[in-house]
Amino acid sequence: MMEEKSSIFNLTLDAESTSIIRTSVSWARILSISGYILAGVLMMLGIVTKIVFSSYDRPGYGYNDRTVSDSLSMGGTFALVVYIIVSVVLAASSTFLLRFANKATAALKTNSISALNGALANVRAHLSIWAVVMIIVLLMMVLGILSVIL
Amino acid sequence: MATWGLIVAVTMVLRYVINVIEYFQVKAEADRMSQELGYDYNTASQSTLIWTFLGIAIGLLVCYFLYRFSTFTKKGLDNNDQADFDTGILNLRNYFLTVAIVLIVLIAIVVIVLTLFGAGPI
Numbered sequence: 553m554m555e556e557k558s559s560i561f562n563l564t565l566d567a568e569s570t571s572i573i574r575t576s577v578s579w580a581r582i583l584s585i586s587g588y589i590l591a592g593v594l595m596m597l598g599i600v601t602k603i604v605f606s607s608y609d610r611p612g613y614g615y616n617d618r619t620v621s622d623s624l625s626m627g628g629t630f631a632l633v634v635y636i637i638v639s640v641v642l643a644a645s646s647t648f649l650l651r652f653a654n655k656a657t658a659a660l661k662t663n664s665i666s667a668l669n670g671a672l673a674n675v676r677a678h679l680s681i682w683a684v685v686m687i688i689v690l691l692m693m694v695l696g697i698l699s700v701i702l
Numbered sequence: 703m704a705t706w707g708l709i710v711a712v713t714m715v716l717r718y719v720i721n722v723i724e725y726f727q728v729k730a731e732a733d734r735m736s737q738e739l740g741y742d743y744n745t746a747s748q749s750t751l752i753w754t755f756l757g758i759a760i761g762l763l764v765c766y767f768l769y770r771f772s773t774f775t776k777k778g779l780d781n782n783d784q785a786d787f788d789t790g791i792l793n794l795r796n797y798f799l800t801v802a803i804v805l806i807v808l809i810a811i812v813v814i815v816l817t818l819f820g821a822g823p824i
C-alpha cells in the first residue's frame with residue numbers, strides 16, 4: 553500500500569501530489585494512444601498520396617508529357633518520405649509517454665522512487681525529441697526566409 | 703527535463719512569431735496581386751486568418767503550460783518547495799490534456815476528410 557508521504561528527490565509525495573501524478577498519467581496514456589493512431593493515419597495518408605501521384609504515370613491515363621508524370625511521381629515519393637518521418641517521430645514520442653505512464657503507475661503502486669525517477673526520465677526523452685524537432689523546423693524556416701531575402 | 707521543456711516552449715514561440723511574419727508577407731503579396739488582377743479573395747483570406755490564429759493560440763497555450771511546468775518544477779526541486787513542484791506537475795498534466803484534445807480533434811478531422819473525399823481519385 554502507498555504510504556501517506558514518501559520522499560522524491562528532497563520533496564515529499566503527499567496525497568495531492570499523488571492525485572496530480574495519477575491524472576497526468578491518465579492524460580499521458582490518452583496522448584500516447586492518440587499519437588500512435590495519428591502516426592498510423594499519417595503513414596496511411598503517405599501511402600495513399602504515393603499511390604495517387606504514381607497512378608498518373610499509367611499509360612493511357614497519365615500525362616503524355618513525361619516531365620509532368622515524373623515530377624508527380626517524385627512528389628509522391630517525397631510526400632511518402634515526409635509522412636514516414638513525421639509518423640516515426642510521433643510514434644517514438646508516444647512510446648516514451650506510454651513508458652512514463654506505465655512506470656509512474658508502477659511507482660505509485662509500489663511506492664518506488666527509482667521507478668518514478670525512471671518515469672520522469674521518459675518525459676525528458678519525450679520533450680527532448682520535440683525540442684530537437686522544433687529546432688530543426690525553426691532552422692528550416694529561417695533558411696527559407698533567408699533564401700527568399702538573399 | 704525542465705530545460706528541455708523550456709527549449710520546446712521557446713522554439714515554439716519563435717516559430718509562431720515567424721509564422722505571423724510570413725502570414726502578413728503572403729497577405730501583402732496576395733493583396734498586391736488581387737489589385738493587379740481584379741480578383742476578390744476576401745473570403746479565402748479571412749478563413750486563412752481565422753485558422754492561422756486559432757492554431758497559434760492553441761500552440762501558445764501549450765507553450766504557456768510547458769513554460770510553467772519547466773520553471774515551477776525547477777524552482778520546486780532547487781528550493782525543495784512542495785507547492786512549486788506540485789504546480790509544475792499540474793502544468794505538465796495540462797500540457798498532456800491540451801495536446802491530447804488537439805490530437806483527437808486532428809484525428810477526427812483527418813478521418814472525416816478521408817471518408818468524404820478519400821479514395822476518390824484512385
